[in-house]
Amino acid sequence: MNPLVVLTIAQVVFENGERDRVFAQARAKARRLRKPLLNAGCGALKPIGGFPRAILESDVNLDVASQDVPRFVLGSIEDIPYQDRYFGAVFCSHVLEHIEDLDAGLRELHRVADYVYVITPRAIWPRTWLQPDHRRVFAGDRVYEKTERGWRIGGRGL
Numbered sequence: 001m002n003p004l005v006v007l008t009i010a011q012v013v014f015e016n017g018e019r020d021r022v023f024a025q026a027r028a029k030a031r032r033l034r035k036p037l038l039n040a041g042c043g044a045l046k047p048i049g050g051f052p053r054a055i056l057e058s059d060v061n062l063d064v065a066s067q068d069v070p071r072f073v074l075g076s077i078e079d080i081p082y083q084d085r086y087f088g089a090v091f092c093s094h095v096l097e098h099i100e101d102l103d104a105g106l107r108e109l110h111r112v113a114d115y116v117y118v119i120t121p122r123a124i125w126p127r128t129w130l131q132p133d134h135r136r137v138f139a140g141d142r143v144y145e146k147t148e149r150g151w152r153i154g155g156r157g158l
Contacts, residue, residue: 030089039054056070
């Protein structure tokens with residue numbers, strides 16, 4: 001089998017396990033606070049087995065593009081249409097690498113929730129660097145920004 005195929009399969013299995021674990025932490029925190037849970041940047045990926053837990057079990061699913069998912073709200077994480085500290089927790093998985101204004105997105109996530117849980121693609125995976133719509137890659141304490149000439153080291157990491 002092609003090594004890149006094996007690596008991609010390993011990446012998907014690892015990321016799905018990590019995503020479920022972090023989502024469970026965010027959901028538990030929101031429930032303890034007796035506040036809603038926001039899934040920021042929910043997307044519409046519907047695998048063969050149905051929607052992911054994050055979509056099914058979140059109180060609000062937010063995305064910039066209209067999605068056919070339960071409890072959907074149209075909006076950007078750079079300008080979330082909710083009041084300050086409305087949510088107990090925000091779950092934001094594989095979104096920050098796509099948005100235009102990283103600082104605005106992070107400010108908004110922290111503005112609307114008591115706790116913020118973020119997952120970004122791992123820099124070790126080739127797909128992270130090769131995906132055309134990624135504006136940045138997070139690697140430890142560094143952020144690599146995509147430019148017309150290639151990648152450059154940007155600001156600080158998360």
